Structures are given as C-alpha cells and as structure tokens.
Amino acid sequence: MSCSLNLRNITYINDNTTIFANVVLNLGHEEKIAIVGANGCGKSTLLKIMAGLIKPSAGYIEVFHHKMENLKSFKTYRNDIGYLPQDVSNHFLCPTVIEDVIFSLRANGVSQKEALQKAQVLLEELGIMHLKERTVFELSGGEQKIVALAGLLILEPKILLLDEPTNALDRQSQEKIIALLNSIKKSMIIVSHHTSFIESLTSTVYELKDNSLLKIE
Amino acid sequence: MHNDALKLLVTLVYSFLVAFTSLEYFYIVPILVVLFLERKQLVKILKKVVLLNFFIVLLVLFVAFQNHLMAVELLVRINCILLFTTALFFKSYGYDIIRGLDTLRVSPIFITVFYFTLNMIEFLMLELKNQKNTLKARGFRANTSLYSYQTFGNLFAMMFVKAFKKSQELQYSMQSRGFNGRIYLLTSNTVLFGDILVCVAVLAVVIIKGFVV
Numbered sequence: 001m002s003c004s005l006n007l008r009n010i011t012y013i014n015d016n017t018t019i020f021a022n023v024v025l026n027l028g029h030e031e032k033i034a035i036v037g038a039n040g041c042g043k044s045t046l047l048k049i050m051a052g053l054i055k056p057s058a059g060y061i062e063v064f065h066h067k068m069e070n071l072k073s074f075k076t077y078r079n080d081i082g083y084l085p086q087d088v089s090n091h092f093l094c095p096t097v098i099e100d101v102i103f104s105l106r107a108n109g110v111s112q113k114e115a116l117q118k119a120q121v122l123l124e125e126l127g128i129m130h131l132k133e134r135t136v137f138e139l140s141g142g143e144q145k146i147v148a149l150a151g152l153l154i155l156e157p158k159i160l161l162l163d164e165p166t167n168a169l170d171r172q173s174q175e176k177i178i179a180l181l182n183s184i185k186k187s188m189i190i191v192s193h194h195t196s197f198i199e200s201l202t203s204t205v206y207e208l209k210d211n212s213l214l215k216i217e
Numbered sequence: 218m219h220n221d222a223l224k225l226l227v228t229l230v231y232s233f234l235v236a237f238t239s240l241e242y243f244y245i246v247p248i249l250v251v252l253f254l255e256r257k258q259l260v261k262i263l264k265k266v267v268l269l270n271f272f273i274v275l276l277v278l279f280v281a282f283q284n285h286l287m288a289v290e291l292l293v294r295i296n297c298i299l300l301f302t303t304a305l306f307f308k309s310y311g312y313d314i315i316r317g318l319d320t321l322r323v324s325p326i327f328i329t330v331f332y333f334t335l336n337m338i339e340f341l342m343l344e345l346k347n348q349k350n351t352l353k354a355r356g357f358r359a360n361t362s363l364y365s366y367q368t369f370g371n372l373f374a375m376m377f378v379k380a381f382k383k384s385q386e387l388q389y390s391m392q393s394r395g396f397n398g399r400i401y402l403l404t405s406n407t408v409l410f411g412d413i414l415v416c417v418a419v420l421a422v423v424i425i426k427g428f429v430v
Contacts, residue, residue, distance in 0.1 A: 053389045083393040090386035094400050095312045095332070104394050106401040116403075135312070137339075151394070 002029050003065065004159050004187040005050060010059035012045055019045060022059070023213045025206065027159065032188040034198040036216075037208035043191045044086055046208065047161050050189065051083035063159075079108065082152030084145075086163040091148045092136040097128070100136055101150045108155070119154060126150055126180065142173025149180065160188045166197050218254065219409045221317030224305055227419045234419075235297045238426060240290060244297055247418040251304040254411045262304050269299060305415070311335040316404045325399035332400055333387070337380065344379055348372050 005027040012019045019042035027033055037043050048054040050061065052074025061068045063077045074081070085091050094100040101123065102115040110118075123129045128146055131139065136147060145165060152160065165181070166174045178200055181188070192198055198205060205216045218224050227247075235244055252259060273295050281288035306314075315332050319325075352368070359365050390396075 048389065051389075051393055053392055078393070078395050081393070083389075085386060085390060087386065090383065091390050091394075093390065093394060093396060094402065095315070096403070099401065099403055103401060107395045107397050112401075112403070135310075 003027060004029055004031075004063070005189070006062040006065075007050065008060050008062065010046070010049060010056045010061070012042065012049065012054075013057040014045075018211055020208060020211050020213065025213060027187050027189060030185050030187055031204070032190065032202040034202040034205045035189065035191045035208060035213070036193070036195075036198065036205060041208045043208055044163050046213075047083070047163050047189065047191055051081055051161050052077075053083070079104075079155050080158045082155065082157035082160045084148055084152060084160070084162045084165060086167060088144045088148040089137065091151065092144075095135055095137075096132075097134050097136055097139070097147050098123075098132045100147065101154055104151065104155045115154075119150075122150055122154055126153075140173075142169050142176065145169065145173070145177060146180065149177075153184070158187060160184070160186050162188065162190045162192075164192055165190065166192060166194050218251070218305055218412050218415055219407060220320075220412045221309070221313045221404075222320035222406070223317075223408065223412050223416060224309070225314065225317040225321060227415055228302055228305060230423065231301055231419050232298045234423060234426065235294050235301075240293060241426060241430060243422060243425060247415065247422055248297060248301050248304070250415055250418040251301060254414065255304050255307055258304075258307050262300075262307055265303055265307075266296065266300050269303075270296070273299075311339075316402055319402045320404045320406060328402075329399050337384070340383060341376060341380060344376055348376065 003026050005025075007023050007025040010023040011021045023046065025033070035043050035046065045054060049056050052061070052068065052071055055071055063074070063081070066073075066077075068074055092100050094103050098116070098119060101119045102110075102112075105115040105118065106112065120129075123132060126146055126149070128143065128150065131143060131147065136144065139147060149165075162181075166177050169177065174194070174197060178197060181190075181201055188202075190198070190202060206213050207216050218227075231247055252262070255262060273292065277288045277292045277295075280291055312332075312335070315328055315335070318328050318331070352372070357368060359369075
C-alpha cells in the first residue's frame, strides 16, 4: 500500500519536557487512523506537526515519500493536507459560510465564478446549502464543524487531519459528522475521545501514552 | 439604507459638509430622511444619541467657558453628524462596513487587518462578558480593596493570554488554508429605493449649499 504520510522518529520537547519521543506512523492511501490518549498528552501537537505547523524537536515527516526538511517544505503540499483544528472558530477566515468555503480556492487563484460553482455543488452534497449566507460565528457547533470541513474539502485534499471533529457536539450532530466522514474516501488521521465514533470510522487505533505512540490491537 | 458602500460615501460627504461649512437649516433634511426610513427604530436611535451626548456635553462645556456661541454650534454640528451616522448604521454590523470598504476598492490589506481586528474585539468582548459572569457566579463583589484590584489584574492577564493563544491558532489556520495576505468577500451592489432617497437628499444639500446659498 502506498503511503500518504510517514512520521519518522518524531520527538517533541517543550520547555525541557518531552511530550512524545520517537513516534513512528505510516498513513496509507485512503486509510483512516485514530489517535487517542489522555488530556494534555500531546495529540493535538502531534497533529499540528503532521500538518506542518509546528517544527518537531527531532525526526522528520515524509509526505507522499518526499522528506519535509523544514516547515517551508510543506508549502508544496499545503493543498494536499487539510487540517481541522479542535476549536473551529479559529478556522474561519471570512464572515459568511460561502465566503469561507471558497476562501482557499480564491487564495489559490481560482476565479470567483468557478469557486462559487464548486462550492454550490459541495454545499449541496453536504446538505448545508441553507447556511450559505449565514455568518459563520452565528452557527451552532455542529454546523460550524461541517462548514469548516467543507472549507477543507473544497480543495480536494488527499490527507485529512482532524482534531476532535465531534468534540462538544450533540448526538445528532455527531452522527451527521460520522456519516459525512464515512462517505469521504481519503487518508485520514483523527484525534478523538469518543470511542464509539472511532470504532465506526477507523480501522487502526493508536494511543499516545507515556511519551510514545502505541498501536492498539 | 441597504447598500454598504453608499452608506459610507454619504456619511463621508455629509460629515465633511456639516463639519467644514457654515451651519444651515436644511442640513436637517438628510437626517429626517434617514430617520423616516428607520422610523421603527426611532426611539432606540434617539436613546443611543442621547447617551452619547453625555460625553459630548462634557467636551462642549470646556469650549463654553471661552465662547458660548461656538459651544452651541459645536454641539449642533456633532449631533447632526452623530444622528445621521447612528440612524444610517443602526442595523449594520461591523462586517457591513468591511463590505462597503471592499466595494469602494479600499486596499485589501487594510480590509483584512480591519476584519481581523474586529474579530479580535468581538472575541475579547465575549471573553470579558464570560469572565464577568464567572466572577458574579463565584460571589465576587467589586470594591476598593486590594483583593478586587488583584482579581481584575488576573482577569486582564488571562484575557491577554487567551488573545495571544487565539491569534496563534488563527495563524495556524492561515498557514494551513493558504492565506496570502487578504480575505475574499462577495459584495453585492444592490441599490434600493431608500438608498436613492438618502443619496438624493445629501446631494441636494450639497448642491444647495454649493450653488444656491
């Protein structure tokens, strides 16, 4: 199986404290992996390292078998990696849903007309067409997560890195997100606390414990 | 009024006219037009202007010691601009102003900085409200003791840290989403009857002042 993302002995030290050390992970093509672990064990930090937002203290990452020498190396693969933060309110860069969804396309030089056409199709698929004109900050938590996902999916990334996608959501919204993520055929790394959510979505589960990442059989 | 760009333009023109030319009775016409269009919100608009006048009166009082007539004139001018602007932007959100600026082809960098500043102000206001509620819920009563000052000091320090964290997370989002220094807005240029009416009123005042009086 060809790999989308490889973590090679990733170590992260913050203020002389080792958060995790020698983390090795291979994410295959269209594979869905979950990472679980106690609060504050460094799951989100690990995801940020994978997204090329934080520099690891040691080790390196390979994206599609290309070694990332530094954070700038990720620039080439920025559109191939979609990162959803834990607090999606920080994800929005434009005031309304439609403006935020088309943002990445517009930033990549796609014309407004073309971007809007693509967004219309995506919003229709995700069932959030009715939210199109709404202000992102006025949406419910579940709606915000789906809109944020739409903002990622519009670029058709090959890898999705999702930090607690069902965090603080009611059951109905959780089910909606699960159904949506199940329908997406992409390589995915999901950080979550919800075991039922992980079981219904991923085949492989890793646990970040005692500074290392261990596969749960 | 509906069109954000026109709102900004008429406000600019009217404010300059009232501020830099001799006062005329017909300057009230645009105000009356806007108040007529926003008649359902009339009481709320007037309340807001009266509230703002508490600060203005203090300012005017200083001038009144030197020149009574100038003080009255200053009060009238400020209130004309204030009433016109408040009525015009009463139903607007900050984002409408951003859209207006975008339609007027103001620099995208300025618009982006303005937008994120507005976002941060909203975030801090919400944070302050939450912190105040927490203090209330935990039985804190503000007085002139050292403890109160320390509590408020901690509160502002916490807000500072949260603002710092928020901006860092925003930076991550910008990096991961390919932010290139500007945001992209979809602005509509729909002009309604109310927009035309206010524009005509302001234009008429400008023409009368410039060519007739």
